[in-house]
Amino acid sequence: GEQSSTNTPGKTTDKEETKTEEQKTETTETATESGGTIKIGVLASLTGALESYGKQTQKGFELGLEYATGGTMEVAGKKIEIVYEDTETKPEVAVQKATKLLEDDKVDFLVGSSSSGDTLAVLPLAEEYEKIMIVEPAVADSITGSEFNPYIFRTARNSSQDAYAAAAAIAGEGVKIATFAPDYSFGWDGVSAFKDAALALGAEIVAEEYAPADATDFTSNLQKIIDSKPDYLFVVWAGANSPWGQINDMKLQENGIKVSTGAPDIPALKTMGQLVGMEGFSVYYHTLPDNPINDWLVDEHKKRHNGEVPDLFTPGGFAAAMAIVTALEKSGGDADGNKLIPLMEGMSFETPKGTMTFRPEDHQALQPLYSVTLQEVDGFDYPVPVLIRELSPSETEPPIRN
Amino acid sequence: MDLIISLVINGLATGMLIFLLASGLTLIFGLMHVLNFAHGGLFVWGAYAGVFSYAYSGSFIVGIIVAILTGLVFGFITEKLIITPVYGNLVQQILITLGFMLVLQEMIKVVFGPNVVAVKVPELLAGSWQLGDIIIIKYRIFIIFFGFIIFGLLHYMLTRTKIGLIVRAGVMNSDMVQALGINIKRIFLVVFMTGSALAALAGMLFAPYSGAIYAELGMEFAIMAFIVVVIGGMGSFQGSLFAAILVGLAGSFMAYYVPYLSLAVNMIIMVVVLIFRPQGLFTTAKG
Amino acid sequence: MNKPILLSRSNIILFIIVLALVAFPFVMDSRTLTILVTQILIFGILAMSYDILLGYTGIVSFGHAMFFGIGAYCTAIMLSDFESTIGVFIVSIIVGMLIAGILSFIVGLLTLRLKSHFFAMLTMAISGLLLVVAEKWRSVTKGNDGFTFKAPEVFKDRVIFYLVVLALLVIVFIVLKRFVSSPLGRVLIAVRENEQRTKSLGFKTLYYKVIASVVAGVIAALAGSLYAVSLRFVNTSVLTMEITLDALLMTIIGGVGTLIGPLVGSVVIESAQHYLSGLARDFPIFERWIIFFGIIYILAVIFFPKGIVGTIQTKYSQWKIKRNQLDVAPLSKSKESSK
Amino acid sequence: MEPIIRTENLSISFGGHKAVDRVNFEMPEKHFKSIIGPNGAGKTTFFNLISGELKNTEGDVFFKGKSIANLSSVERTRLGLGRSFQITNVFPNLTVLENVRLAVQSKEKIRFNPFKHYLHYKKITEEALTILEQVLLENKAHHIASQLAHGEKRKLEIAMLLALDTEVLMLDEPTAGMSLEEVPAILDVIKSIKNRGDKTILLIEHKMDMILDLSDSIMVLFNGKLLADGTPKEIMDNTTVQNAYLGGLYDDELVET
Amino acid sequence: MTSLLKLDNVNTHIGQYHILQGVHFEAKEGEVSVLLGRNGAGKTTTLKTIIGLTPASGGSVTFLNQDITKKATYDIANLGIGYVPEDQGIFGDLTVEENIKVAMRKETDESKEKLEYVLNLFPDLKKFWKKAGGNLSGGQKQMLAMSRAFVNDSRLLLIDEPSKGLAPIVIEKVMEAIVEMKKQTTIVLVEQNFIMASKIGDSFTLIDDGKTVRNGAMKELIEDDELKHKYLGIG
Numbered sequence A: 001g002e003q004s005s006t007n008t009p010g011k012t013t014d015k016e017e018t019k020t021e022e023q024k025t026e027t028t029e030t031a032t033e034s035g036g037t038i039k040i041g042v043l044a045s046l047t048g049a050l051e052s053y054g055k056q057t058q059k060g061f062e063l064g065l066e067y068a069t070g071g072t073m074e075v076a077g078k079k080i081e082i083v084y085e086d087t088e089t090k091p092e093v094a095v096q097k098a099t100k101l102l103e104d105d106k107v108d109f110l111v112g113s114s115s116s117g118d119t120l121a122v123l124p125l126a127e128e129y130e131k132i133m134i135v136e137p138a139v140a141d142s143i144t145g146s147e148f149n150p151y152i153f154r155t156a157r158n159s160s161q162d163a164y165a166a167a168a169a170i171a172g173e174g175v176k177i178a179t180f181a182p183d184y185s186f187g188w189d190g191v192s193a194f195k196d197a198a199l200a201l202g203a204e205i206v207a208e209e210y211a212p213a214d215a216t217d218f219t220s221n222l223q224k225i226i227d228s229k230p231d232y233l234f235v236v237w238a239g240a241n242s243p244w245g246q247i248n249d250m251k252l253q254e255n256g257i258k259v260s261t262g263a264p265d266i267p268a269l270k271t272m273g274q275l276v277g278m279e280g281f282s283v284y285y286h287t288l289p290d291n292p293i294n295d296w297l298v299d300e301h302k303k304r305h306n307g308e309v310p311d312l313f314t315p316g317g318f319a320a321a322m323a324i325v326t327a328l329e330k331s332g333g334d335a336d337g338n339k340l341i342p343l344m345e346g347m348s349f350e351t352p353k354g355t356m357t358f359r360p361e362d363h364q365a366l367q368p369l370y371s372v373t374l375q376e377v378d379g380f381d382y383p384v385p386v387l388i389r390e391l392s393p394s395e396t397e398p399p400i401r402n
Numbered sequence B: 001m002d003l004i005i006s007l008v009i010n011g012l013a014t015g016m017l018i019f020l021l022a023s024g025l026t027l028i029f030g031l032m033h034v035l036n037f038a039h040g041g042l043f044v045w046g047a048y049a050g051v052f053s054y055a056y057s058g059s060f061i062v063g064i065i066v067a068i069l070t071g072l073v074f075g076f077i078t079e080k081l082i083i084t085p086v087y088g089n090l091v092q093q094i095l096i097t098l099g100f101m102l103v104l105q106e107m108i109k110v111v112f113g114p115n116v117v118a119v120k121v122p123e124l125l126a127g128s129w130q131l132g133d134i135i136i137i138k139y140r141i142f143i144i145f146f147g148f149i150i151f152g153l154l155h156y157m158l159t160r161t162k163i164g165l166i167v168r169a170g171v172m173n174s175d176m177v178q179a180l181g182i183n184i185k186r187i188f189l190v191v192f193m194t195g196s197a198l199a200a201l202a203g204m205l206f207a208p209y210s211g212a213i214y215a216e217l218g219m220e221f222a223i224m225a226f227i228v229v230v231i232g233g234m235g236s237f238q239g240s241l242f243a244a245i246l247v248g249l250a251g252s253f254m255a256y257y258v259p260y261l262s263l264a265v266n267m268i269i270m271v272v273v274l275i276f277r278p279q280g281l282f283t284t285a286k287g
Numbered sequence C: 001m002n003k004p005i006l007l008s009r010s011n012i013i014l015f016i017i018v019l020a021l022v023a024f025p026f027v028m029d030s031r032t033l034t035i036l037v038t039q040i041l042i043f044g045i046l047a048m049s050y051d052i053l054l055g056y057t058g059i060v061s062f063g064h065a066m067f068f069g070i071g072a073y074c075t076a077i078m079l080s081d082f083e084s085t086i087g088v089f090i091v092s093i094i095v096g097m098l099i100a101g102i103l104s105f106i107v108g109l110l111t112l113r114l115k116s117h118f119f120a121m122l123t124m125a126i127s128g129l130l131l132v133v134a135e136k137w138r139s140v141t142k143g144n145d146g147f148t149f150k151a152p153e154v155f156k157d158r159v160i161f162y163l164v165v166l167a168l169l170v171i172v173f174i175v176l177k178r179f180v181s182s183p184l185g186r187v188l189i190a191v192r193e194n195e196q197r198t199k200s201l202g203f204k205t206l207y208y209k210v211i212a213s214v215v216a217g218v219i220a221a222l223a224g225s226l227y228a229v230s231l232r233f234v235n236t237s238v239l240t241m242e243i244t245l246d247a248l249l250m251t252i253i254g255g256v257g258t259l260i261g262p263l264v265g266s267v268v269i270e271s272a273q274h275y276l277s278g279l280a281r282d283f284p285i286f287e288r289w290i291i292f293f294g295i296i297y298i299l300a301v302i303f304f305p306k307g308i309v310g311t312i313q314t315k316y317s318q319w320k321i322k323r324n325q326l327d328v329a330p331l332s333k334s335k336e337s338s339k
Numbered sequence D: 001m002e003p004i005i006r007t008e009n010l011s012i013s014f015g016g017h018k019a020v021d022r023v024n025f026e027m028p029e030k031h032f033k034s035i036i037g038p039n040g041a042g043k044t045t046f047f048n049l050i051s052g053e054l055k056n057t058e059g060d061v062f063f064k065g066k067s068i069a070n071l072s073s074v075e076r077t078r079l080g081l082g083r084s085f086q087i088t089n090v091f092p093n094l095t096v097l098e099n100v101r102l103a104v105q106s107k108e109k110i111r112f113n114p115f116k117h118y119l120h121y122k123k124i125t126e127e128a129l130t131i132l133e134q135v136l137l138e139n140k141a142h143h144i145a146s147q148l149a150h151g152e153k154r155k156l157e158i159a160m161l162l163a164l165d166t167e168v169l170m171l172d173e174p175t176a177g178m179s180l181e182e183v184p185a186i187l188d189v190i191k192s193i194k195n196r197g198d199k200t201i202l203l204i205e206h207k208m209d210m211i212l213d214l215s216d217s218i219m220v221l222f223n224g225k226l227l228a229d230g231t232p233k234e235i236m237d238n239t240t241v242q243n244a245y246l247g248g249l250y251d252d253e254l255v256e257t
Numbered sequence E: 001m002t003s004l005l006k007l008d009n010v011n012t013h014i015g016q017y018h019i020l021q022g023v024h025f026e027a028k029e030g031e032v033s034v035l036l037g038r039n040g041a042g043k044t045t046t047l048k049t050i051i052g053l054t055p056a057s058g059g060s061v062t063f064l065n066q067d068i069t070k071k072a073t074y075d076i077a078n079l080g081i082g083y084v085p086e087d088q089g090i091f092g093d094l095t096v097e098e099n100i101k102v103a104m105r106k107e108t109d110e111s112k113e114k115l116e117y118v119l120n121l122f123p124d125l126k127k128f129w130k131k132a133g134g135n136l137s138g139g140q141k142q143m144l145a146m147s148r149a150f151v152n153d154s155r156l157l158l159i160d161e162p163s164k165g166l167a168p169i170v171i172e173k174v175m176e177a178i179v180e181m182k183k184q185t186t187i188v189l190v191e192q193n194f195i196m197a198s199k200i201g202d203s204f205t206l207i208d209d210g211k212t213v214r215n216g217a218m219k220e221l222i223e224d225d226e227l228k229h230k231y232l233g234i235g
């Protein structure tokens, strides 16, 4: 029976009544139907190399739920419960854990995860169980592209959006650009999307360099880039063995090559000391968005996590929570995947980064991104991304590929 | 020409860095035949302990000393607790050292936090010289220099003292060595600690080179070090140095001239070397 | 001396275990557990194949993942490019095993002349090269991101898939058991013990090593195929060193050269991982559960130096000797007979 | 009659050192020949060259008239050249029985059958046990080879060779380290094989009494070169051999035996 | 003469096996004591127990009035006990030179002199000075193993079957060397070659089934045909 929509959103007292009443009658039914709870399973890398990303998502998601529910942790009269699972950045573990969430915990939503591989492995489960999965913060285009299924909604930006933001920041008529990226999907996707966008804006790509993701010596690649005499070097990089020191040592900027990249999270910004003055883009830095939600996020985050500010993927977790709560409010607490899909397609919701909208075609959230420059700021031991301008969601709208 | 020179210098520096990484393993794996997967853990511990004391004291030298001490202490603990029960047993070595590696790696996060840690090159060694079109990064020259010093010291230790001989003899037949009045356990301990200290030192020297360190660093570099020790010929210091420089130079030139192969360069070198010289480039056994 | 009796005590125990495993999904109605156990069985197959190399032939390979990966990719690609039917699934398994067989044959010929450490590193390099190929050949593999595909309709029911995997595991176990206790298997053991001596008894050891490597490769490919179907997803992680290390660790923890050991190893490692990371959710001290996981390895070496099964076997036979001879030294008999 | 083994200028050098130096030798079928010579004379190396453990650098070696210089040791064993090793060379972690069983298995040419259980080949096990009895090792059949005392390992070494049952048996110091009490027993085993008359036997030994007892002929190697080859009496009377090899130790003892 | 080494009711287990079950004997200063017995009797194990490689589980080993039963092997060796194992214990990958270098405790004039002496005795070693020990012939390995023990200044030498695999003429040399060593060193010898044993031995200990069955002066044994026959199968 799918009669759970009879639950009316209401005040606490109403809800209390419904609950007791239902407990009498339908004690053995599933969680949703017993009226009490909405369960959300969050998959994230809580150990291993992507641990800090996973924890950002986790913190953001908690705060997001709290904000969205006004601190009650209830929506449409239902209590929200969260179950976290560690994917260990291994697809087989992700599948195991996702199945556990869906089967044993009987969650109504999945959220996750920190790696594209894990996420891709879990996508079919969402479809099989007909549960909504909010993808956050995995970026691979294929999640909302070739591997798309209708239960997937992504609050994270995808690689193409990054690339458009990057192109918007530096590309222009006649501008010569070299690219540098790690030699695997993430790098190739990023560069190829960037190329499309930059070429469309009239720029010229003069060199495309890839280095092994675990390389330590980038000087040969940089040498080639210098040889190609670009105006800009666009870098796609993730991972800790960053090329920044060597870019500085090889005097690219002194040779008139401006460097551009996406601003990473704060620990990684610390490794970019030499890139002060760089122009690039940012997905999030806590001072960039100017809206009350972000203010609340920053304040609360500091309060709870001994003075730390939210970082790169914290607002993503937050946004995922906002999306779920907004959708549930619309459905009146009905977590049935098939009913939610039409409600969520085209749905807009508020996040610390401003308003996001799930594009109906591929369920990718269109969202603001930021053109920034890195600057030295007193009291910070890392170069701070300073806003040049906010890129509106439509400016970075990626092609539909599903 | 300029290009060649700068590729050579950079390749040489990378090679020397790899040699530093591998030097400890040449002792532990090459000479003592301990397949120590936890080697990378010692490398990362050296890096973290060194970097944090460098940051705290402001002195790079303090950082280096702390790294070495960390290596010695960890080497002592590792040998006593982990390695002693499994000398001569390859299968057990794999299991126990991999387990210990996990422990070391996670303990880094407990002690130093899970985030990437940024490391600056010390003032004196920062920046680069530009000579015409050639750019020479100062820190790399420092690494090359340091690498040769370490090589010299080890070479001395192994050729001028009996330690190298005793270790090789002890691996072949430890009972006989003891019957000759040598406390082989203590020698193994000392050599293992030296190897660990070298790993830790390499970690510390690596940190400013790459600009950032993180807990998972260890495993990646341990594998690189294993490659170098094996293609150099087990237990041969000259071999390790040669192989490391070969890997460094090949990486540097391949990245420039045949970039699409650079992902595979180490593997290709290893395949080629081992197919044509199945015992590695240099061998210690004479006759 | 253990005689090859069909109804020996250990065979009966095994039979009971299999029965229990068959009954398990019907008793424990939990899909998560079913998936976990399926996973355990699949890695068990992989680890058994590794045991043929390590335990029986004395070869340490760091490249076993390449065969696993080939199986996984074969099945994934064929199921996504053609229809996802049982027929295609079976064909894909066979194709995967064939390719793995051919590759392991070539790799074996190329590498098996090398001595232990050198061999290990060479296999690692070759499998590393294959990983690079998979990364680069994106039109087929989708690289590191990987791709999802549909499993054959019947496997939607995880219990059916579980039973299929279980059946395959039993078949593989019986076949391998027979294989290692055949005359051929005895020669493999001889190679492990003293290769040069085996040669001078008139056995061409390279042949035997290649045979072992092909058998191991083919079975690993089967495990890979099953793995891909269990996830309905594949990416380059199936070719990484981690898979090899998993197989290696399971084999060692369980006990090399026992065949049943690797299965036990798979149970221990997979469930330790599962339950420890589960603990992390409930108890903050276990946030760093990987430390405890690492400690398990260390303790395993200390308490089970020959692996769990190996050590128990040794203890058991020692206990039997003690019981039978009541501390009679082995010397005592010799006096009379040598007169 | 065509000699079963023949060498032509058979040589090998290690670096600059010629360990076996242009040796021409003929071994008639079903003959018993001993090889003596000082330590390092090249006796074991000569065995290695014939059995294929080492490849000659010069010259040629023939088995039944065909050159076998390019065959591997495996192939030579299969042709019928079996040998034991001077340095004990067994399967250390297998039982004594298992060691011998493997040799019998090879003799029976059961190599690749992957489907039948090895214990179903009852005959093999029985044969292995018989051989262990011959060398007085049956009471250690189920001991692990590495736990044997030295002399017992030597017996195992012989057992493995006997199990191979090759046409030619090459024994490299079979009784070195064997106790005085047991040497005669092994001697008896060798003698009985000799008396069966179907084997060609090459023996390296330093125990002169034993050699004199068994040999049809004796050949002497010295510095890699063939110094002499002849009947036991010829060799014993050869003063060069006495000076180079025998010394004075056996002077008085020889008379007794 | 005082006894340098004394074994009193020594029992040794290897794993679960009870190998030595009561070995007694004394080695008197300056004498050559010979251990005799059939294969597997426990002679080698007795030597290994003295040097601490298979420590005794019962009874006591006394050397220079010190109890060394529980001492570590290297400590025992450093008290001045040299050991020539029956499998020679050559380090195969090390050259002859390196093998000797590892063994040489101190490089004194005296030790150099001794080295000179053994190299003259075994010229093959000099010839193959830079050759890997593993590539030596069986007899050459035996020579190397002896030399390794000879170059040190030992109070006591444990030698396990030195004549094994040696040419008769070399056996003479080895005997000569042992006689030479005897001037400074006490020797415990395991030997199957009864001719050699009887020529250089001063006293004997018969071991059977892990127990001492008889101790005495060598002369007694030579004369006691029954004993010889019973335990050594000769006479």
Ligand SMILES: Nc1ncnc2c1ncn2[C@@H]1O[C@H](COP(=O)(O)OP(=O)(O)OP(=O)(O)O)[C@@H](O)[C@H]1O
Pocket: C331, D146, D147, D148, D149, D150, D151, D152, D177, D178, D179, E014, E015, E017, E019, E037, E038, E039, E040, E041, E042, E043, E044, E045, E046, E086
């Ligand atoms: N590691 C071991 N484990 C079990 N038994 C052993 C071990 N080493 C020796 N033995 C047994 O102990 C007994 C005595 O061995 P030992 O080597 O001392 O004999 P030995 O008198 O030196 O004989 P040989 O003259 O053959 O050298 C033998 O029966 C042997 O099988």
Ligand SMILES: Nc1ncnc2c1ncn2[C@@H]1O[C@H](COP(=O)(O)OP(=O)(O)OP(=O)(O)O)[C@@H](O)[C@H]1O
Pocket: B287, D014, D019, D037, D038, D039, D040, D041, D042, D043, D044, D045, D046, D086, E128, E135, E136, E137, E138, E139, E140, E165, E167
């Ligand atoms: N693999 C090898 N490499 C180098 N030299 C070798 C090798 N094998 C043997 N030799 C040398 O060749 C010579 C002959 O050795 P071989 O083992 O044949 O002597 P042998 O006559 O058997 O002596 P023994 O009676 O001592 O066993 C020796 O000088 C030895 O050092």
Ligand SMILES: [Mg+2]
Pocket: D043, D044, D045, D086, E137, E138, E139
């Ligand atoms: Mg010889």
Ligand SMILES: [Mg+2]
Pocket: D149, D150, D151, E043, E044, E045, E086, E160
């Ligand atoms: Mg002995």
